[in-house]
Amino acid sequence: MLKKGILILSLLMIALLAASASAQEDALPWSAYLYEALTGTVTEVGSDGSVLREVVLPLAQGFNSYGPGIAVSPSGEYIAYVMADTSNPEELSNRQVAVVDTVLSSIVATYALSPDVQAVSFELGLGQFSFDETNRRFALGSVLVFLGGTGVPGGWEVVVLDLVSGTSIARLASDEPVGQSINPDTGLIVPVIASYENDQVTFMTVYYATEGLPQYPTYTWDTASGQISEAPVKLGFGQSTLPATGETLNVTLDERLPAGEPPEIAPIALLNAVSVYDPASGETYVIYNEPEQTLTQAVFVQNGERVLISAFQDDIMAPPLYTLIERDGTVVAQPELPQSAYPILGTPDGFVYMEAPPQEGGSTTLVHVNTREGDFTPQVVYSIAPEKVIVTLVNVRWNAPAPESFTPWAQLVEPR
Numbered sequence: 001m002l003k004k005g006i007l008i009l010s011l012l013m014i015a016l017l018a019a020s021a022s023a024q025e026d027a028l029p030w031s032a033y034l035y036e037a038l039t040g041t042v043t044e045v046g047s048d049g050s051v052l053r054e055v056v057l058p059l060a061q062g063f064n065s066y067g068p069g070i071a072v073s074p075s076g077e078y079i080a081y082v083m084a085d086t087s088n089p090e091e092l093s094n095r096q097v098a099v100v101d102t103v104l105s106s107i108v109a110t111y112a113l114s115p116d117v118q119a120v121s122f123e124l125g126l127g128q129f130s131f132d133e134t135n136r137r138f139a140l141g142s143v144l145v146f147l148g149g150t151g152v153p154g155g156w157e158v159v160v161l162d163l164v165s166g167t168s169i170a171r172l173a174s175d176e177p178v179g180q181s182i183n184p185d186t187g188l189i190v191p192v193i194a195s196y197e198n199d200q201v202t203f204m205t206v207y208y209a210t211e212g213l214p215q216y217p218t219y220t221w222d223t224a225s226g227q228i229s230e231a232p233v234k235l236g237f238g239q240s241t242l243p244a245t246g247e248t249l250n251v252t253l254d255e256r257l258p259a260g261e262p263p264e265i266a267p268i269a270l271l272n273a274v275s276v277y278d279p280a281s282g283e284t285y286v287i288y289n290e291p292e293q294t295l296t297q298a299v300f301v302q303n304g305e306r307v308l309i310s311a312f313q314d315d316i317m318a319p320p321l322y323t324l325i326e327r328d329g330t331v332v333a334q335p336e337l338p339q340s341a342y343p344i345l346g347t348p349d350g351f352v353y354m355e356a357p358p359q360e361g362g363s364t365t366l367v368h369v370n371t372r373e374g375d376f377t378p379q380v381v382y383s384i385a386p387e388k389v390i391v392t393l394v395n396v397r398w399n400a401p402a403p404e405s406f407t408p409w410a411q412l413v414e415p416r
Contacts, residue, residue, distance in 0.1 A: 201221045
């Protein structure tokens with residue numbers, strides 16, 4: 001009888017452990033990085049709303065403030081940001097890009113910015129793609145606007161920082177022969193880094209002060225050979241890249257499919273299709289068509305298994321229209337999100353976004369939508385103190401494995 005009782009207890013313990021492991025697997029934990037520019041504080045919030053860590057970005061001697069945006073590496077180990085000296089409001093000549101190793105709690109690389117630099121790439125978005133963590137490197141793009149009546153329109157550059165030596169090891173600039181071959185007639189551009197891996201830096205050439213366009217000419221710079229080549233697809237700020245596969249979503253205008261009327265509110269463009277570039281096949285598939293509204297963004301959600309699409313409404317005060325689809329184009333749901341939902345980033349079980357307070361003195365919140373369970377009700381994960389008025393969501397990190405296989409993509413028209 002005793003042996004039988006021990007056996008039953010052992011089987012019960014095994015079942016409990018299996019259930020616990022299954023629950024942990026189902027939970028698919030993730031964490032979000034929030035940035036407060038005023039104090040340089042980066043807070044990592046877990047999927048359960050707990051604060052996993054809080055990092056105050058270090059300022060080197062002679063600097064007293066931070067830039068408006070940061071770049072967090074995919075693992076969360078590195079954070080890039082701008083340090084500035086604002087002691088003289090009339091002049092911002094002393095600024096540096098710094099990269100901090102959060103494990104070592106120290107700055108591992110810096111790069112002095114020219115006084116003419118007006119913007120750096122990671123302050124415009126997509127900063128997580130600027131890191132090649134395998135080789136411990138970071139790519140930075142910047143645009144320079146020359147002032148003082150010189151008549152020179154300005155220029156741009158892309159530099160690579162080595163996070164071991166802390167120095168710049170490669171540079172591409174508009175005043176060099178190779179750089180002059182890129183967009184010679186477009187004037188000022190901001191090279192925004194879209195990916196960096198194994199000496200290959202891919203960047204969008206964003207026309208200065210035109211961040212609202214759907215797509216931009218995109219190039220790949222081989223830092224080892226110095227060669228430049230045009231990327232297979234144009235990219236834009238509405239893009240979403242799935243690291244596990246390298247697939248990239250874009251919203252675009254496809255004249256082969258029905259389209260509505262151009263929005264009356266400029267400079268919003270008429271976009272009627274969602275396309276995905278698959279690097280495995282080298283082809284671009286059109287997976288969704290919106291014949292009435294104009295699309296604004298498509299985002300990988302739920303570990304890349306589904307896509308969340310937003311469409312603009314003519315009423316500028318109305319929130320976007322959201323549609324959740326499977327990879328094969330099947331519409332799953334049309335979740336209702338607030339107008340202030342931004343940015344939207346995927347998680348293993350759905351997506352998250354920041355929501356502005358509904359009234360003055362309220363709290364900005366980090367909101368999660370679980371798309372696996374069929375409810376789609378937004379749930380507040382974390383609330384930010386009302387006095388912290390400028391807090392942004394900059395990255396989401398998770399370690400959930402990619403699915404063994406994905407549903408094949410829809411192909412509404414012939415692939416390109």
